Amino acid sequence: xxxxKLAVAASVAAIGLSALFTTPAAFAAEEQFFPVLAYRTGAYxxxxxxxxxxxxxxxxxxxxxxxxxxxxMIWEECETGYATDRGVECYERLKGKxxxxxxxxxxxTGITFALTEKAPxxxxxxxxxxxxxxxxxxGSVFGWNFPLVxxxxxxxxxLVQHLAKKEGGFDKLKxxxxxxxxxxxxxxxxxxxxxxxxxKMHGFDLSLLPVAHPGVEQKATxxxxxxxxxxxxxxxxWGVMNSTSIKEAQATGYPREKMYGVWWSGAEPDVKxxxxxxxxxxxxxMQHGAEPNAKVVKEILEKLHAKGQGTGxxxxxxxxxxxxxxxxxxxxxxxxxAAQGRYGKGKRITGEQMRWGLENINLDQKTLDxxxxxxxxRPVQTxxxxxxxxxxxxxxxxxxxxxxxxxxxxxxxEKVLRPLVISTAGRYAEEKKIKRRxxxxxKK
Amino acid sequence: MFxxxxxxxxxxxxxxxxIFPIPQDRWAIVAIVxxxxxxxxxxxxxxxxxxxxxPFLILSLAALGVNILVGYCGQITLGAGAFMAVGAYAAYNFxxxxxxxxxxxxxxxxxxxxxxxxxxxxxPSLRVRGLYLAVATLAAQFFWxxxxxxxxxxxxxxxxxxxxxxxxSVFGWTxxxxxxxxxxxxxxxxxxxxxxxxxxxxxxxxxxxxIRDMDVAATVIGIRPMYAKLTxxxxxxxxxxxxxxxxxxxHLGSWEPAAFSIDRSFQLLFMVIIGGMGAIAGSFFGxxxxxxxxxxxxxxxxxxxxxxxxxxxxxxxxxVEIMIxxxxxxxxxxxxxxxxxxxxxxxxxxxRLWPFPH
Numbered sequence: 120x121x122x123x124k125l126a127v128a129a130s131v132a133a134i135g136l137s138a139l140f141t142t143p144a145a146f147a148a149e150e151q152f153f154p155v156l157a158y159r160t161g162a163y164x165x166x167x168x169x170x171x172x173x174x175x176x177x178x179x180x181x182x183x184x185x186x187x188x189x190x191x192m193i194w195e196e197c198e199t200g201y202a203t204d205r206g207v208e209c210y211e212r213l214k215g216k217x218x219x220x221x222x223x224x225x226x227x228t229g230i231t232f233a234l235t236e237k238a239p240x241x242x243x244x245x246x247x248x249x250x251x252x253x254x255x256x257x258g259s260v261f262g263w264n265f266p267l268v269x270x271x272x273x274x275x276x277x278l279v280q281h282l283a284k285k286e287g288g289f290d291k292l293k294x295x296x297x298x299x300x301x302x303x304x305x306x307x308x309x310x311x312x313x314x315x316x317x318x319k320m321h322g323f324d325l326s327l328l329p330v331a332h333p334g335v336e337q338k339a340t341x342x343x344x345x346x347x348x349x350x351x352x353x354x355x356x357w358g359v360m361n362s363t364s365i366k367e368a369q370a371t372g373y374p375r376e377k378m379y380g381v382w383w384s385g386a387e388p389d390v391k392x393x394x395x396x397x398x399x400x401x402x403x404x405m406q407h408g409a410e411p412n413a414k415v416v417k418e419i420l421e422k423l424h425a426k427g428q429g430t431g432x433x434x435x436x437x438x439x440x441x442x443x444x445x446x447x448x449x450x451x452x453x454x455x456x457a458a459q460g461r462y463g464k465g466k467r468i469t470g471e472q473m474r475w476g477l478e479n480i481n482l483d484q485k486t487l488d489x490x491x492x493x494x495x496x497r498p499v500q501t502x503x504x505x506x507x508x509x510x511x512x513x514x515x516x517x518x519x520x521x522x523x524x525x526x527x528x529x530x531x532x533e534k535v536l537r538p539l540v541i542s543t544a545g546r547y548a549e550e551k552k553i554k555r556r557x558x559x560x561x562k563k
Numbered sequence: 564m565f566x567x568x569x570x571x572x573x574x575x576x577x578x579x580x581x582i583f584p585i586p587q588d589r590w591a592i593v594a595i596v597x598x599x600x601x602x603x604x605x606x607x608x609x610x611x612x613x614x615x616x617x618p619f620l621i622l623s624l625a626a627l628g629v630n631i632l633v634g635y636c637g638q639i640t641l642g643a644g645a646f647m648a649v650g651a652y653a654a655y656n657f658x659x660x661x662x663x664x665x666x667x668x669x670x671x672x673x674x675x676x677x678x679x680x681x682x683x684x685x686x687p688s689l690r691v692r693g694l695y696l697a698v699a700t701l702a703a704q705f706f707w708x709x710x711x712x713x714x715x716x717x718x719x720x721x722x723x724x725x726x727x728x729x730x731x732s733v734f735g736w737t738x739x740x741x742x743x744x745x746x747x748x749x750x751x752x753x754x755x756x757x758x759x760x761x762x763x764x765x766x767x768x769x770x771x772x773x774i775r776d777m778d779v780a781a782t783v784i785g786i787r788p789m790y791a792k793l794t795x796x797x798x799x800x801x802x803x804x805x806x807x808x809x810x811x812x813x814h815l816g817s818w819e820p821a822a823f824s825i826d827r828s829f830q831l832l833f834m835v836i837i838g839g840m841g842a843i844a845g846s847f848f849g850x851x852x853x854x855x856x857x858x859x860x861x862x863x864x865x866x867x868x869x870x871x872x873x874x875x876x877x878x879x880x881x882x883v884e885i886m887i888x889x890x891x892x893x894x895x896x897x898x899x900x901x902x903x904x905x906x907x908x909x910x911x912x913x914x915r916l917w918p919f920p921h
Contacts, residue, residue, distance in 0.1 A: 159878035198861070198877040203822065204618070207815075208858055211614035229821060232725050236816035240739075252723070303712060305723040305819050329712070332821070550659070550719075551729045 151187070151455055151467060153178065153194045154213035156225045161200040162333035163358035165388040166440055170226060171196070172431030173444025176419050177452070179430070183422045187456050188465040193217060199230065201358075206230035207237075214241060221473045222246050222451050228306035231264075238263035243470040244454075244477055248447040249274075249382055249405045253309055256536075257544035258478065258506040259555040265477050265506045267450050268499060269405045272539060273531035274381050275310035275353070277403060277512045279317045280529050281379070282351060293322040298344055300337075300364060301355035303329035310355060310381070316539060334360025341367040354380040354402075361389035365397045375400040379514070386439035390517045398519040404439075406496040407446060408515040409522045411437035415445065415491030439522060442495070449490065450499070453480055478503050478561070497528070503561030510536075566915040582760055599749055604742040612741035619854045620748040621809045626834040626846035627759055628802025633832065634840035635763055636795035637775030638688050639696055642703030643803050644827035648820060649707055650677040650804025651811035652717050655726050659719060666731030670808040677804020678797040680707075685796030689789055692778075704825050711820040727817030744813050751809065755802060760843050762798065771795050772841070803831075837895060839904025848903035856891070860884045 157171035158164055178192040186192065195216060197209035206225055214220045222244045225231050231251040238245045239262060246265045247255070253272040255264035282297075283289045299314060301307030311327060318325040326347060328340045334356055341364075344352065352373065354364050361384045368375055376399040380389070385402020387409070410416055416437040423429045424436060435441050458468045458476025468476065482490075482499045501508035510531035515522045548555060566587050573579040583589040607616065629643045654673025658664050680703075687699040711717050711724070718724050730739040738747050762768050770791040773781035778788055811818045830853055838849020861884050868875035899906045913920035 157877065159876070160881045164878075196877045198881040200881065208614040211610045212862075215608075215610065228723075229819065232727075232817050232819065233815055236727065304821055305725045308723040311723075332824075547727070550727060 149190050149465070149467060150193045150217065151190050151221050152217035152219065153192060153451065154210065154216075154220050154223055155194050155196040156199050156206055156209050156213075156223065156227075156230065157196050158199050158201045158226070160198060161202075163201045166358050166383070166386065167201065167226065169386075169388070169431065169435050169438055169440040170444040170447075172429075172435060173441035174224070174448045175430045175444075176423055176436070176441075177415075177445045177448035179423055179428060180415075180419055181448075181452050187452060188459055190455070190459070190465060190467060192452065199225070199227065201227050201229075203227070203229040203233055207233050210234060210237070214243060218467070219243075219470060221455065221468065221470060222477070224248070224447055224451070226250070228252070228309070229304060232305060235261070235264055241470070242474075244474045246447065246451055246454075246477070248450055249443065250306065252305075253313070254540050254543035254547065256505065256507040257540050258502070258504050259557075260544040260548045260553055261506065262556060263474060265501070267477075267480075267501070267507065268446070268496070268509050269382070269512065270507060271306075271309035271355075271381065272313040272536055273507070273510050274403050274405070274512060275313045276317070276531045276535060277529040278353060278379050278381075279314070279321075280532070281514055281526060283321070289321050295323045295351070296326065296347060296349040297323055297351045297353060298326045298328055298347065298349035299353045299355060300328045300330060300340060300344075301353075302334060302357055302360055303331050306357065306383075307355045310353070312543070313535070313539060314353075316535060320535070330356065330360060330364075333358060335363050337363055337367050341371045341373070344368075344373055345371045350377065352378045354378055354384045356380070356384045356389075362392050365390065365393045365400055369393065369396040379403070382443075382512070385515065385517075385522070386443075387522075388440070395519045397517050399516065401514050401516045401525065402522075404513045404515045404522075404524065405443065406509070406511055406513070407439075407442045408513070408524055409437060409439050410442050410495050413437065413442075413491060413495045414493060415449075415495070416442075418491055419445075446492075446496065449492070450480065451477075453482060453490075457481070477501060478506070480508060503556065503558075566917070568915070582764070596753060600746065604746065609741050612745050615855055615858065616745055617741070617748055617814050619850055620745070620752050621806050621814055622831070622834065622854055623847050623850040624748075624752050624755055624809070625803050625806035625831055626838065626850045627756060627843065628799045628804075628806060629831045630835045630838075630840065630843070630846045631759060631763070631771070631802065632795050632799035633835050634842065634845065635768060635775060636771040636792060636799075638685075638792060638795060639693065639832075640700040640799075641697050641825070641828050641832065642684060642700035643831040644823045644825060645704040645707035646677045646681055646800045646803040647807030647810060647827060648711055648823035649680050649800075650674055650807030651818065651823065652711055652726070653677065653804070654808035654812065655728060656717065656719075658728060665733070666728075666812065667733045670805060670812060673808040674801045674805035677807065678801040681796040681800025681804075682793050685793050685800075688792050688796065701825075704828055708820055708824065723819070725817060725819040726811075728812050731812055738813065748809055748813060751805070755805070756843060759802070763843070767791075767794060775841075833892075837892060837902055839902025839907075842902070842904035842908075844907065845902050845904030848907065852891075852895075852903065857884055857888055860887055 158167035178194055182191050195213055197213055199206040199209050206227060210223060220243050224246045225234055228250055231245060231247050234245050244263050244265055246267060248267045249269040251266045253270035255261035255266050256270055283292055286292060314325050328343060330337050330340055356364055368378060375397060378400050380402035382403045382405035390397035390400060419436055424433045454473055454477040455468060457479045458472045462468055462472045478501055480499055480501045484498055497509060497511045499509040511528050513524050513528055514526035516525040583592060625647060632638050632640050650673040653676035654669040657672045658669040684703040688696050691699055718726050730737060738744055770786045773786050774788060774791045782788055815822060834849030834853050837852050839845025861880055864880045864883055865875050
């Protein structure tokens with residue numbers, strides 16, 4: 120009897136399965152499809168959710184503005200839970216839908232690594248605004264990766280510059296002790312190469328303190344910090360690891376003023392629960408910070424949230440991670456616009472054309488202002504060889520209630536970054552037997 | 564009705580001792596393998612290949628390896644993920660450090676390295692048993708996690724600890740398309756399953772099972788526990804190591820130690836427990852259950868929601884997915900504690916007696 124029930128259950132499941140795979144894909148020529156690899160569950164959900172909300176809201180806003188020359192944005196979400204294998208599954212599931220994905224943004228360095236292998240085959244650009252592999256800035260090797268607006272090497276470089284300025288010159292860094300508390304994953308390890316390079320140049324002492332995923336257990340790390348008394352602590356955390364670090368710093372009595380987080384460690388969910396304990400904590404701002412007064416934020420509130428069409432809670436609009444989602448979304452929309460400029464306005468573009476578009480983004484201040492990003496970010500200009508497009512960043516500080524900018528603009532130092540990017544990308548090219556793209560390839 | 568065994572007589576020991584003594588079973592297996600080799604590549608699309616079938620095949624191979632150790636020899640291990648990592652990183656190092664190394668050679672050498680490492684980490688099994696051994700094998704997991712994250716030599720000084728390999732080719736066959744990858748993994752899986760089936764039927768497999776059932780008694784009848792346990796560790800780690808190398812080379816192409824974390828070890832152990840300990844087929848059932856079911860649920864729930872006109876958010880879907888998945892694990896373990904493979908073989912016995920099963 121039991122067996123018969125099982126057999127019935129199995130056949131019901133089989134019918135469900137066949138229903139799944141025969142769902143007709145709605146295909147319309149004037150729609151541009153973007154898969155959204157989000158994580159709204161799991162250990163990193165507090166940080167992943169606002170990003171995804173901002174990302175989707177800007178696409179909604181673009182449609183409300185009339186699309187890109189009439190082409191509407193469409194999207195579908197898939198939950199990755201920040202896990203690499205689920206992320207790859209989501210990508211495979213979505214990449215062929217609605218006539219094919221235009222570009223993909225995984226919001227996870229692990230998934231980025233996996234998709235880097237697939238992008239050239241599928242001809243779908245991987246946009247990693249502010250994360251991913253730093254050497255993928257070299258577009259001649261990483262033809263399909265776009266770490267737009269920031270890489271971890273650039274971020275680490277800016278932090279060192281900021282310290283030098285604070286101390287009164289690079290020569291004053293000699294003998295200083297800097298500790299890097301990092302998420303023990305490719306994400307957290309990214310800045311090490313650059314920091315070691317800088318440590319050699321200026322003679323500061325760099326100690327590396329890894330924290331295991333998901334980062335709630337940091338007692339040993341902070342004990343080490345209490346013993347070594349580093350002059351500064353760099354924090355390369357994500358999700359719950361950030362607030363844990365700040366709490367541990369509070370418990371060990373390490374001054375929060377001497378802590379500097381990367382831009383993924385400097386948002387509201389990281390400090391909100393700690394409140395006053397996080398006062399004085401600094402973090403990089405990937406150009407933008409919390410921007411409640413930006414024009415684009417007001418437009419989103421007015422055109423979407425006022426009509427009940429917003430994706431997340433209203434309070435979140437304008438927060439740091441929400442803004443990062445908005446900017447990531449805006450860059451890809453502008454990529455579509457640039458591609459349409461070449462391949463036909465008002466037409467649907469392919470992934471390959473999207474790559475050309477992303478390589479030819481040219482957002483000057485006037486365009487940014489007209490999109491509502493005045494004061495939020497600086498101009499971005501990409502090229503075939505430079506897939507980053509802009510190396511500007513600021514520092515912002517938590518005052519117990521909100522994030523405030525506390526520094527001027529810095530620019531990543533090309534003299535330090537470029538050789539590192541070229542040599543690391545070169546090694547990858549050798550490993551994967553990739554031929555560098557030449558100037559002629561770029562024109563295609 | 565399904566099995567009409569009238570008139571099938573075994574006239575020699577050879578025919579009585581073959582892997583599948585019942586012709587219907589034999590032909591069914593041949594048909595399934597033929598279907599997998601010839602019909603599946605023509606029928607399924609890229610998504611099924613890359614997201615479901617290839618991970619399923621590779622994790623089946625790993626589960627097979629774990630089943631040899633846990634199911635046949637009775638030595639619980641929580642270090643399977645580490646042996647996968649050893650296989651993957653050893654294969655990677657053989658490939659880049661030895662010039663002219665063929666990819667298949669690197670994968671097999673990766674498996675052999677994992678086997679050697681498996682023997683070393685199997686030594687505690689001579690002294691400790693059961694749950695205590697499981698804790699001892701955890702050491703392998705933590706040690707190799709640490710080694711691949713910290714020792715830069717293993718990752719060829721990659722700045723973020725992540726390594727990658729180009730498309731591999733075997734005897735002039737470049738494995739780059741999803742169907743090539745599928746066929747390559749399927750070929751290896753079929754060969755390895757056949758080897759495993761023969762090993763567990765042979766002298767060595769009987770020694771493993773004797774040790775599993777009662778090691779004192781096994782020693783009394785002349786089985787050397789050291790030999791039996793360490794061979795089980797070696798063979799199991801070899802399988803798991805080859806699976807790890809395939810996971811890196813064929814499935815991911817570029818990976819980091821996190822791909823072989825402790826979660827993977829648990830996953831493999833659960834595959835064996837749910838699929839069926841001490842049954843080759845159990846490895847496949849277990850891998851299917853753990854790999855395919857969550858993805859299936861994840862896609863099914865929005866469809867079901869659609870029938871009732873509900874829009875289900877992805878967060879809700881993944882919560883419900885975990886709940887149903889957990890409930891199903893409990894359900895299967897209550898219905899049949901010996902795993903899905905036992906359920907299957909009970910069903911088969913009933914079919915043999917059809918239409919009067921008891």
